[in-house]
Amino acid sequence: MGGTMVGVEEQRVATVDLAVRIEFCHAALQHLADQLGVDLLHIKGIAFEPQWRSRASGGSDADVLVRPSQVKRFVEALEARGWRRRSRFHTGSPFGHAQTYWHDHLGYADIHRFFPGMQPGDKTFDTLWSDRLEIRLASVPCPVPDQAGQALVHLLNEARNGMTVRRKEGVVELLGAELTAQVEALVGRVGAEVGYAAALGELDRVGDHREHDLWHVVVTRSGRVEEWRARVKAQSTLTAKALTVLRAPLVNTEHLANTRGHPPSVGEVVVEFGDRVRRGVTEIWRSRRRGRA
Structure with a gap:
């Protein structure tokens, strides 16, 4: 080309403010739900009034609660549209309530099939849905729980995260x-009786409830062995209890991939499995020593 220099245009990457990206993530999830005829409620973070946010910034992802009977259809549609699953319901938390998804442009979204502390099922969703309000996120109308629903979600979420346990007078001071x-x-x-009791620091009054031990483990940050015992006890059927027992020793390969930055090899899974067994045995031994003392 006769000595003519061909310039290469420098690519510029625009940085989108996190709050803006989360708002568009909520809007995208709602748009998909509208297309599918799926009911969902936007919860936590920027979807809630500022006083019901655990973090003033509004968090780092978009959380939605999907009508339980429609969850399967919704997550299948997500995965067909480029969202990549980062955790499963049964491995994401002790409650098994949500799956986490990642989108290259929109970031993280947590898809809840129920909210921890509330009973799973369409009946609970119907209660929240019947009292819903509507806000606009990225100009898209999005259903949210009413003020009582937002306040309850906030209290349960704080208790689950071990952030704040309020006595009854503290709740009255906060809410009026x-x-x-x-x-x-x-x-x-x-x-939500057990979760609300945990938020008030009154778990002892619901000690006979099958979910008591799970909330005790969550609030006190007890060990993994105690957590799995509590998970089994919290299940409502023998089949669910058996499946939970079988799941306990398995390696969470999705979590391992997230922490390692790549899909784990067979060798890495074997090493992690051995480490889980070692940690479990050590925890049981220490627990028995404390019991003898």
Whole structure:
């Protein structure tokens, strides 16, 4: 080309503010739900009023609660549209309530099939859905729980994360007497008695409930062996208990991939499995020593 220099245009990457990206993530999830005829409620973070956010920034992902009977259809549609699953329901948390997805442009989204502390099922969802409000995120109308629903989700979420345990007077101070009464009425309607007791620091009064031990483990940050014992006890059927027992020693390969930055090899899975067994045996031994003492 006769000595003519061909310039290479420098690529510029625009940085999108996290809050803006999360808002578009909520909008994209709602748009998909509208296409599919799926009911979902936007929860936590920027979907909630500022006083019901665990973090002032609004968090780092978009959380939605999907009608339980429609979850399978919704996540299949997500995966068909480029969303990559980063965790499964049964491995994402002790409650098995959500799957995490990643989108290269929109970031992280947590898809809840129920909210920890509330009873799973369409009946609970119907209760929250019947009192829903609507906000706009990225100009898309998005359903959210009403003020009592947002306040209850906030209290349960704080208890689950071990952030704040409030006595009854602290809840009244935070919410006011009228909203506290509405929240406590909602607790009974969505089966949140144990989670709400945990939020109040009153787990002892629900000690006979099968979910008591799981909330105790979560609030006190107990060991993994105690967690799995509590998971088994929390299950409502013998089949679910048996499946939980069988799942306990398995390696969470998706979590391993997330921490390693690549799909784990067979060797890495074997090493992790051996380490899980070692940690479990050590924890049981220490627990028995404390018991003898």
